[in-house]
Amino acid sequence: MAESKSTTRNAHALSMLQALRRLQQAADVHSKSLGRDGELTPLQVLILQVVALEGEITAGQLAGQVALSQSSLSGALARLESQRLLTRRRDADDRRKQWLSLNDAGYEALRDGPELLPEHALERFAGLPEWEQHTILAGLLRAAELFETPTTASVEEAES
Numbered sequence: 529m530a531e532s533k534s535t536t537r538n539a540h541a542l543s544m545l546q547a548l549r550r551l552q553q554a555a556d557v558h559s560k561s562l563g564r565d566g567e568l569t570p571l572q573v574l575i576l577q578v579v580a581l582e583g584e585i586t587a588g589q590l591a592g593q594v595a596l597s598q599s600s601l602s603g604a605l606a607r608l609e610s611q612r613l614l615t616r617r618r619d620a621d622d623r624r625k626q627w628l629s630l631n632d633a634g635y636e637a638l639r640d641g642p643e644l645l646p647e648h649a650l651e652r653f654a655g656l657p658e659w660e661q662h663t664i665l666a667g668l669l670r671a672a673e674l675f676e677t678p679t680t681a682s683v684e685e686a687e688s
Contacts, residue, residue, distance in 0.1 A: 576637060
């Protein structure tokens with residue numbers, strides 16, 4: 529019985545790794561094409577899209593949404609600010625907090641720039657029934673959670 533469980537677990541692990549590898553390879557190919565074709569990196573486009581969606585967001589909140597450390601995000605924000613695509617302002621009450629918003633040039637860059645995902649993927653996804661779109665999104669979000677390194681607090685919660 530234990531061998532069967534182990535075999536199933538290994539088969540699932542192999543299938544997950546193969547699927548993740550295919551996704552990673554497709555993302556890398558698209559990311560390289562974006563880098564060649566545009567002035568902005570995929571990460572910069574992602575940052576601009578999140579800020580545009582939120583209207584105004586703190587750097588800390590943005591770091592969480594784009595899965596970057598504060599220090600890595602700081603460099604990307606400096607480049608976007610130097611290109612006059614976004615503005616940073618200090619919070620009046622908490623000077624450690626920075627609020628981010630897009631400038632007109634940032635909205636223009638998003639409007640005129642490339643899609644973050646390949647057009648064919650967006651079209652295929654849009655052609656799926658709504659229930660399947662929700663299922664795929666839920667699966668991707670759940671997979672991301674499963675692969676994140678557990679923090680001490682979440683490990684303790686899972687064990688209790």
